[in-house]
Structures are given as C-alpha cells and as structure tokens.
Amino acid sequence: MATKKDTKVATTTKKVAAAKKATTTKKATATKKVAATKKVADVKVITPEMAKIPAGPLAEKWTNYKDHQKLVNPANKRRLDVIVVGTGLAGASAAATLAELGFNVLNFCIQDSPRRAHSIAAQGGINAAKNYQNDGDSVYRLYYDTIKGGDYRAREANVYRLAEVSNNIIDQCVAQGVPFAREYGGLLDNRSFGGAQVSRTFYAKGQTGQQLLLGAYSALSRQIGKGKVKMYTRYEMLDIVMIKDENGEERARGIIARNLVTGRIERFFGHAVVIASGGYGNTFFLSTNAMASNGSAAMQMYRHGAYFANPCYAQIHPTCIPKHGDFQSKLTLMSESLRNDGRIWVPKKLEDAKKLQAGEIKGRDIPEEDRDYYLERRYPAFGNLVPRDVASRAAKERCDKGYGVNNTGLAVFLDFSEAIQRLGKDVVAQKYGNLFQMYEKIVDENPYENPMMIFPAIHYTMGGIWVDYELQTSVKGLFCIGEANFSDHGANRLGASALMQGLADGYFVLPYTIQNYLSDQIGVPRMSTDLPEFAEAEKNVNDKIARLMAIQGQRSVDSIHKELGLIMWDFVGMGRTAESLKTAIKKIDALKKEFWSNVYIPGEANSLNNELEKALRLSDFIEIGRLMAIDALNREESCGGHFREEYQTEEGEALRQDDKFSYVACWKYTGEDSEPELIKEPLDYEFTERKTRNYKA
C-alpha cells in the first residue's frame, strides 16, 4: 500500500533550515553547505527542530526534555493500548516498562517464547559510565568514545542521553537479579572493549546478552502474569495499519500479523505502535544474526513513509569463525572480549602463509619473530582493542595481500599463548572457557593449544529507521527502538554498546517520550479492527502472499537468499567502490526478477509454512540490499563501517568528507518501481570537535 503521506519535511522549511544553520555554525562552512545543497536541487532537509532536539547545553538536554514533556495520568494510561513488536532487549524492556506504568501492551514475537530474541546471543558485555574502576571514566567520556567510535556520524544529543542513562541500566539489571561478574570483594567487575581506554564493560561470563535479556524477560513475564501485557508468540507482523485522524493526518493505529502456527492473518489495534525488530544483517544471508532475524518490519515502516536512514552502515565484526562450506547457515561470533587477552597476527613471511594454507604447518609452528601482530604494529595506542571496523579492515588488508592462515586464505590468528603464559590456563579458562568450548565444538581444534582462526562477518546494522529525539519515526504514532532504528551508533558501533542502547531505549527513553505523543491521544477511543483501513491492509498482505504462493517456480528460497548474500558480500561488503555498487544494484535487480518469477514455496499459505515465512522476509531483504547499495553509492566518503576504496588515506585509513557528507542520509519510499528520495539531516557538531579518528597514538 503506497502512502501518499504529505510529510512536513517541506521545501518551505529548507530555507529556514539553511538560514538557521548559518546563524548557529561558522559562516564559512555554512556557505559551503548551502552551495552544496544548491547543486542537488530540491534536497529536503531535516532541521534540529524537526528532529525535536531539545534546547540547551548538551548535558542538560535530556533533563530539560523530561522536565517539560507531557505525561499521561494513571487513569488515562489504562485506556491506551500500545503495540510492541519484538521481545529483544529493546522490545521486552519497553513492553515491561510501559505495562508497569499502566499502559495496556500487546507484545509480539516470531519465536516460540519472548526469551529467544537474538539479543540473547550477545556475549561480551554492556557499557556504562559508572567509573567503578576509578580509571577516569565519565558520562562525557562514554559519550565522546561513542561518537568518535561512530566516526562522527551520530547525533550528539542522542548519544549523550545514551551515555547518561547507561548507569541506570546497570542499577536496574542488578535489582532484577542479573548475575553480573564480581570481584572477590563482592563489587562489580569490569573489562575493556574496543575503542575505549577505560574498563567500563559489565559482563556475565560470555553470556551478557542472555542474562540481560532474561532480566527483561522476567520483568515482561511479571507483567504478562498480571495481565498488563498480552503476549503473542509465533506471530509475525506483516503490515502496519494507518488511519487518518480528524485533520487528515495518517497515524499508525495497528498491525496485521500472521499466526505462524495456523497461518491465519489477524488484526490488532494500538494507539501507538513500537517496532523493536532488530537489524537487517541477514541481508547477507551469512551473518552472526539468528536465522529468523529479518528486516521486514523496517521495510513495512519504510513503505508507509518512515525514512530508512544510513542503510549502508553495516558492522562487520572482526572476530568470527571463518566460513567453511557452501552449506553453511550462519557465522558464529567469538566475543570481542577475547581481544582483551588474545593477540591477532598473521605470518610475516608469505611462504609461511602458503604453508598454513596448504595445511603443512600449524600456527604454533611459526616462531615469535616471524609473526606480524599487525594491529599492535599499526595502532600502538589501542593495539588489539581498536574498534571493530578498523580491526576488520586490517584483517582484510592482510588476507588480500596473501597472508591468510586457513585453507581459503580468509582467516587470521587470535592467539592466547601469551595470555596463558602470563595468567595461567585456569584464569584464561575462567574468563573465556565457554567461548573456547564453543570454538572447539565448531572447528574441532583446541584453542588452548593452537591459535584460533577468525575472520570478519556481518554482525550488526547501525543504519535503520530514522527516528527523532523521541524515537518516533517520520510517521505519527510509529516508534522504533533498539537496533531497528538508526540513532546512536553513527557509522560504527563500539563493542558492548548495542546492549546499552537496546535497554536505554526500552527502559529509560521510550517510556518517557512516547507519553509526549500519547498525551494527545487520550481522547481517541479504541478502534474496531473492522474498520476499512484494517480490511485493506489485511487484503494487501493476503494479496502478497497469494502472489508468492502462485509463482511455483524452480528455486528454493534459501538458494536465492544465498545468491543475494554473495552479491552483498562481494560488492557491498568491506571495501566498496562506485563500480562495485553499481554492479550490485544491477545484480540485485536481476535477482529480484528471478525471485518473483522462479521461487518455489511448497505447502499452503493458511498453515504452518516455514518456506513462506522465509520468502516473505527475502522479498524485503532484496529491497534492503538494493537500498544499502544506493546509500553506499551516494556516500562518497569512508566512515566507520562504510569503506569506499576511493576515499582512503595513504596508510589505508578511512577518509571522511565532512564538508559533503556530514549528514544522515534518509531515504524516503516513493513507490515500488521508482527510486527513493534522499532527505538529509545535517549533523552540525555543536559541542564536539570532529577529528580524524586516530587509534595509533
């Protein structure tokens, strides 16, 4: 259903925005920007006002906001229904907290239990600015590391708020009974993660995501038990229902979801809809995401007029178990925490690499002096703890030069021999035992004796649906939280910050900001799902399903998805060029045709049908893949996880073009067969000086 939403991002405000900018920023850069805007006529701009960024100094914005926002009184909360889609860290914490506040919550997940959302798989930890280690941490420092780690492509106000509420998260989780690691004195322990020089990461063995999610799940379970949350498991949202208000403005008022067990399409009403559906990394087929993780909810929002922001920002995690065959279904992550003690290297000599690739020698056979600890060599200040994008590119660089250490030449070593010597095997086992066990089960090799082999893999997507400071999308009443939105990580996310953002959004941000919206909605009665808008949305969903089922072609869903994944990895992967991206778009267009004419889905639509589920998701992955390529092509610079080979320093580091690309690229849907429209949200750094990221000194 194409929406003809008349967004307020109007050309009329453009001039106001430009004028405003000229007064707030330095004259010279402002003129340059206006000039740049002129060249590409009609590019619309999102101003800080439209993004609802509160006034005042950085450190006071969130407090100011909370002091002045509108609230909903307890009697009215009972009359308002909120739909939350997803039960990961963001979804479960939001659903539980909204229910605690008194709203009626309808919560949906595709798994058989809310406890299984993919947040569960996060291993290493969660950041917070507690400064329990007395090593100089502060809210500002966490803010600064995050915004620098994101290569200055995130919004200052959002990131500062994230750092600010990080401390509340740790308090909350401890109160819920999350068993964080502790020191012998009984106080909480911390470790370091990439991109930081302090130890601010809280952890629960290598299962931090699991423990935090189970904390949120238990809070959610409590509210389900009380009847404040109605839980729908094995349900998949297939569309959002939009209904016009008395002013003719469309608002999100419900969803259409498919019961995955019976295949029945059902309708649900909500005064507001919150999407917490995670990222779209599975566009690449092989990723560290769970098999069912998908980007379909994002595409449904997008088709209703929500902007898709920075789709090209995808994180490639440096420490994953390398690919071993065509039948492979996923890539397994080895936690970043391993880089606290593990050292990354490849051989110095090409002939050693060749012998490793041929299986003639093992890593342990190569003497110390013939090892190239390339991260320590290139980045002496941060060493093995450089951010993920930097570590991944460095691994690719070595492998491209022929120094890869496994049979495919696509792996580097992560070595614990020095740590085992320094700390003893027991201490290493205590810290990383479960990860070592996981590695051994998969690879059938003992990492205590021989260095691990690792290689980068798609892990997380920083891009996502555009939201304002209130986490509301460009569609009224439609909110987006957690990995699904674009807001806090810029072009690269630091380790242990995903858990922080998911829980910040769900526990401490959305439950406040959504009230600013809902306070206007207290007079809106619960609507019947018999309204024509619901019927039409349901019909659209049924039509799409019928179209897919009718194809009856020759190819399985997975075979096409794997092909998409290869296109993405080869042409929209770690190193992108204008040419590779154009090739990708062409190939994706051809693949889209192939999908819509030759996919085969067995079984019936109105019953449990896993292939149909996958086909529906793949139809959206194809669109996302294309959008990623378009965005990457537009962004003629290298920043964070987005590396355009044309834009690099002589040393091979990412080269930003702040004068041209210091903006959020928001893509607006314009129809099934037309190109999306680019809308820019300029990122004017008011409080922080932008520097070239330097992890060398």
Added chain:
Amino acid sequence: MDSYINIKVRVWRQAGPKAQGHFETYELKHIFQGASFLEMIDILNEQLIAEKKDPIAFDHDCREGICGMCSMYVNGHPHGPDSAITTCQLHMRHFHDGETITVEPWRSRAFPVIKDLMVDRQAYDKIMQAGGFVSVNTGGVPDANAIAIPKPVADEAMDAASCIGCGACAAACKNGSAMLFVSAKVSQLALLPQGKIEAAKRAKAMVAKMDELGFGNCTNTGACAAECPKSVSLANIARLNREFLCAKFQD
C-alpha cells in the same frame, strides 16, 4: 579429520497436533562432517523442496547454542549424543558413514507436538510468569554496587542462570518433570540478595504452576542434568526443595 559421509535419517513426521505421526527415512549422500546437525537438516529440506515435498518443520534460530529454540531428540538423546551442547552445536563428525540417525521431537506431556519436530513449550513461559522474577519496577532502584555479593555466590547464581529454557530436562525425564528448569530460576534468584526476599513465595508459585501444567514429579534420576546443554546442576533441585519446604512451613 572431517570428511564426507553417506547417511540415512529417520525423522518423525507429524502433520499437526492431532495427526497421527510416523517415521520416514531419507537418504543423504556426501554430507561434510564439519556441517552442523541442523545444516544437515537444511540440506535434507533443500532436497525435499527440490522433489516438491513438504520440508521438515523444526525449531531453530540462533544456531550458536544460546537461544534454546532447537529441540531435537537425536538417537535417543535430547540435543544428540554429544554432551553440554544444543542440537545446533552438534556436528556431523559425531556420526559415521552408513549410519542411520533417528530424529524425534521432544516427547513430553507438557510439550505437545505442533508439527514434525516442532513442539509447544509455552508451559515454561507460564511457569516463569507465575513467579520467575524479582518484583521490581523500572527506575528507583539502588546503585548497583550498594549491595556487595560474595563472588562465589554470584558465580553460583550465574551458573544457575545459564539455563536456556530449551526443555531438554523435561524431555529427558521419564516423569516429564520440569524440576531442573524451575530450580535453576529459583536458585539464581534465591542466592542473590535482590531475589532472596521473595524466595519462598516464588518457589511455591512456580512449583504450583508446574504441577498445574501437567509436568511430572521428580524422582531424582538425574537424567535432566546429564542431558542439559548448559550443565545446570542437580544441586539446584536440592535448593528448590529447601525453599519449597521453607515456604510450606511458613504457611
């Protein structure tokens, strides 16, 4: 060293909850032993789809042993013949050329079959909803370091908390008891000062719900802990019994 094997897979097929189930045997050639068990099922499903047959329905998601979604009985063991793993972490190197592998769904009264290898485990969620939490709302909580907790206690709570709720314990138990699952949550929270306050009430509520949902009683056979992919210890059941008795005495 991993190589290629030919196998037969005997799989439980059941069209729906009420339908009559049966075993069906499929032949698979040239399976790499480095593939995971679920990747082998993927290959089998691709084969079935190519033959325009109905693929096998099975639960799976994270494929790294933490979400608790996968739930297969392989050669008579929940999660298969290897120890301390989930089905998705089982690799084909545990099987030999020419072997016939039998795959069934969890078989437990409280986990009815939905289709083929997929079962309904909502009973576990319902037990959690009855008391598997600390009654604390978001906000207004003390500083995380306000209460020191001895490291051994925190570590023990962590071990209990590592349960992934997969249901292997109840599926392995000849009585279909959920005691290991319930005791893991009761222990985790009873060990920590934050959860101690409601420990007795929690134990009672969760056990009552477990009984109501048709799980059997515990007769200390220990099959649950032996098959648990996360090696959750039987000691938790002892702690649950203690908490439960305390609660009863308080009544």
